[in-house]
Amino acid sequence: KQExxxxxxxxSVPEGENLVLNCSFTDSAIYNLQxxxxxxxxxxxxxxxxxxxxxxxxxxRLNASLDKSSGRSTLYIAASQxxxxxxxxxxxxxxxxxxxxxxxxxxxxx
Amino acid sequence: xxVVSQHPSWVICKSGTSVKIECRSLDFQATTMFWYxxxxxxxxMLMATSNEGSKATYEQGVEKDKFLINHASLTLxxxxxxxxxxxxxxxxxxxxxxxxxxxxxFGQGTRLTVV
Numbered sequence: 001k002q003e004x005x006x007x008x009x010x011x012s013v014p015e016g017e018n019l020v021l022n023c024s025f026t027d028s029a030i031y032n033l034q035x036x037x038x039x040x041x042x043x044x045x046x047x048x049x050x051x052x053x054x055x056x057x058x059x060x061r062l063n064a065s066l067d068k069s070s071g072r073s074t075l076y077i078a079a080s081q082x083x084x085x086x087x088x089x090x091x092x093x094x095x096x097x098x099x100x101x102x103x104x105x106x107x108x109x110x
Numbered sequence: 111x112x113v114v115s116q117h118p119s120w121v122i123c124k125s126g127t128s129v130k131i132e133c134r135s136l137d138f139q140a141t142t143m144f145w146y147x148x149x150x151x152x153x154x155m156l157m158a159t160s161n162e163g164s165k166a167t168y169e170q171g172v173e174k175d176k177f178l179i180n181h182a183s184l185t186l187x188x189x190x191x192x193x194x195x196x197x198x199x200x201x202x203x204x205x206x207x208x209x210x211x212x213x214x215x216f217g218q219g220t221r222l223t224v225v
Contacts, residue, residue, distance in 0.1 A: 031212040043116070043203055043218035044154075089153065097144045098205065098214055102153040 002027040004092050006101035013080055014109050021075040021104045023090035028068045034098070035064050035075050036089045044089070048075070080108045113137055114206045116217025123194055123224055131189045131220045133204030139184040140206035144214065145177075148201040157202075160187045184209070194224045 003026045013019050025033070032051045036044040048057045048064040050073065056065040063076040073090055087105045091098040113136040123129050133143055141162045146154040158168045158179050166179035176198075178190040187206075191198055203219040 034213070036216075041201075041221065044216040046216070049213055093212055093214065097156050097159055099156075100146075100154045 002099040004101040010105040012107040023073040025092040114217040120221040135206040143187040144205040
């Protein structure tokens with residue numbers, strides 16, 4: 001059974017800092033791994049999708065990497081802004097529905 | 111493309127009543143849809159997998175007679191919370207997977223409050 005773990009659970013950084021969010025998964029037989037953003041009381045916004053054959057994906061200030069062999073993915077946020085404050089969820093997809101981590105709650109302080 | 115619309119976005123109902131939540135894929139066909147529940151400050155927990163034209167598959171611990179799922183067409187799945195109680199208050203999110211693809215797209219969620 002797939003299990004997804006995210007570290008840290010919460011993170012607070014000053015504006016402008018670069019930061020890394022970590023995600024690990026137990027079953028490496030995944031189709032893809034997705035990173036989502038969730039604002040309080042809101043739904044999910046898909047940020048990046050990395051297919052199992054890919055090593056990384058980039059979108060603007062966001063870069064996500066995937067290492068299937070070690071069961072790890074990272075989300076790198078460059079030059080953080082207060083608007084980046086949200087909960088970030090990673091989810092692994094295999095032949096079962098998406099399995100989510102508990103998320104990292106990010107606060108970027110101006 | 112790949113838009114999933116969920117309705118309503120929030121609902122308040124009295125204890126003992128039933129509430130129906132709709133999940134529609136607006137611009138693609140989805141043979142499979144998923145229903146998740148999220149309690150405050152918790153992650154999304156899968157409730158059930160809905161397949162068009164067949165019975166839903168429920169996760170362990172989810173009461174199928176309480177959470178009725180219908181997936182009558184390739185673009186619509188509904189979740190009905192029957193005889194709702196305050197402990198059913200939660201954030202419910204649906205997800206749809208394009209036929210033949212592995213990426214899932216999410217609705218905006220429904221905040222259910224049972225009073």
